[in-house]
């Protein structure tokens with residue numbers, strides 16, 4: 088049994104931390120305040136090649152192991168979750184189906200430029216009437232000649248208003264529920280494809296999130312991303328653990344950023360003639376936060392290790408996502424207490440962490456849905 | 470061009486440092502980084518290589534196994550190879566010893582240019598570069614702000630002098646120490662980072678470099694560290710009282726005269 092990062096992974100962690108602190112951290116507050124996609128930071132950062140981290144080297148990727156990916160997700164979310172969300176969308180869900188099922192032309196046209204940061208990718212599951220319940224998807228894809236005709240509206244789409252292409256979940260047979268679902272590639276400029284309203288969000292600002300409208304959009308057969316019709320949900324299942332672990336890593340990143348702020352402030356802020364860090368009740372908060380963050384990180388790394396070694400981690404990944412997110416919510420709460428009234432002012436950072444933390448409750452599965460799944464699986468059929 | 474870059478891993482500026490009870494050794498929090506001034510040396514080496522394509526950049530440090538991280542950073546930025554000269558066998562670490570060891574490495578490897586940071590951020594000595602040059606009997610120019618290689622044989626450099634700059638031409642091989650303003654050290658590309666993770670960094674025993682134990686012993690006796698002290702605590706800030714700005718200024722002048730004896 089070995090709990091250590093290798094010397095190489097440690098080096099990777101330090102380099103990633105330094106790089107992100109040089110390019111992203113100084114812009115984090117501005118990204119949040121402006122709530123516009125930070126093109127300048129995007130260009131500067133993506134040219135370094137990190138978007139290809141988890142893809143094979145021959146595709147311009149780096150074939151990094153899952154622990155390294157988690158280190159990266161955590162560090163970038165620590166700096167700015169709004170920026171991290173757009174970057175990670177290009178790295179993972181926005182490109183996954185193209186990587187797995189796209190033909191050469193699609194890979195050349197969309198996947199490789201997305202890995203280089205030249206195109207913005209996204210994934211569309213959610214609709215106004217369906218989030219957790221994918222079976223309620225109303226967007227349809229109907230066979231039409233040598234292609235498919237797509238109709239529907241997607242909501243809450245990360246980078247939706249600025250995306251160059253998206254992977255859309257649609258039903259090809261509403262009578263089959265989950266077994267009628269498939270993914271399609273739709274590219275910017277396709278007739279009938281447009282973006283609707285942009286959402287004014289509580290947190291994760293700077294990632295632009297909005298509605299995408301598919302009005303009689305026709306795509307050719309090769310844009311059906313999947314080998315077999317009706318297997319869309321099965322394919323999602325193949326990446327689900329990684330997505331959940333990634334979401335947990337982002338949560339831990341926010342927690343760490345918040346913790347660092349709390350530590351710095353409590354060492355400096357004087358009350359009753361001494362730094363507040365000298366008060367027992369403040370110290371207790373650090374003991375609590377550190378304990379919880381370590382526990383969450385252990386579970387997260389354990390899940391990633393299982394995933395890397397191709398072992399079952401469905402339950403651990405769900406548990407890690409829940410724990411890391413709940414820990415994150417606890418840590419940002421403590422930060423806002425330690426910071427006193429200054430936490431309540433927009434000019435300081437605690438309010439940003441406080442708002443950003445809420446975001447991770449939803450992606451990768453809500454905790455109600457995940458707990459129901461874990462409980463059901465553990466108890467078994469009655 | 471055969472370019473040698475000497476670097477040092479130093480405690481991060483945010484690391485906590487405690488003077489131990491013997492007053493002669495330090496307890497340093499486990500946060501280390503590549504010395505700030507060395508980044509300019511590595512960057513400059515890469516820029517030379519961009520111009521003279523068949524150049525080779527070799528980075529070397531004398532330190533503990535932990536220093537491999539700093540060498541990996543240099544590889545990630547674009548250096549070709551790196552060597553660690555292991556200090557485990559040789560606990561005395563004054564600058565003459567280190568300079569002698571690094572100079573022996575340079576002699577063994579051969580070089581056209583040596584670059585190193587102006588000073589290390591930890592001990593702030595700013596003399597290692599000149600000592601190495603002395604051991605090698607080559608010229609050195611400190612704290613350069615511009616470097617231009619001419620025909621591969623000479624260099625034209627600019628460095629800072631009091632209230633101005635000097636332009637100097639020097640024959641190679643020469644040792645240059647680098648400082649902020651020379652260039653903008655690059656952020657490593659992920660391809661560099663991955664290369665740096667995989668690269669094999671040989672660990673060298675200093676005594677395989679043709680250096681004699683007696684010499685090191687005698688160098689190490691020349692300098693003796695007596696103790697470390699922390700800077701004195703600064704007195705608390707004094708707020709100058711007064712109803713009006715004029716009164717405050719008058720009070721300030723009074724304090725400067727009577728208490729601080731500055732006027």
Ligand SMILES: Cc1cc2nc3c(=O)[nH]c(=O)nc-3n(C[C@H](O)[C@H](O)[C@H](O)COP(=O)(O)OP(=O)(O)OC[C@H]3O[C@@H](n4cnc5c(N)ncnc54)[C@H](O)[C@@H]3O)c2cc1C
Pocket residue numbers: 209210211212213217218219220242243244245246288291296446449450451452453454455456459
């Ligand atoms: C910033 C942001 C970015 C996003 N980006 C994207 C994106 O790029 N693409 C995309 O497709 N989606 C995106 N989403 C949407 C996200 O995936 C959904 O919010 C998520 O799937 C949950 O769905 P919902 O919000 O509709 O909640 P619902 O599913 O409607 O859930 C509402 C409540 O009911 C509970 N609930 C639901 N089912 C059960 C059950 N079976 N048992 C117990 N309780 C249950 C939930 O836990 C929750 O408390 C984004 C969301 C946010 C906030």
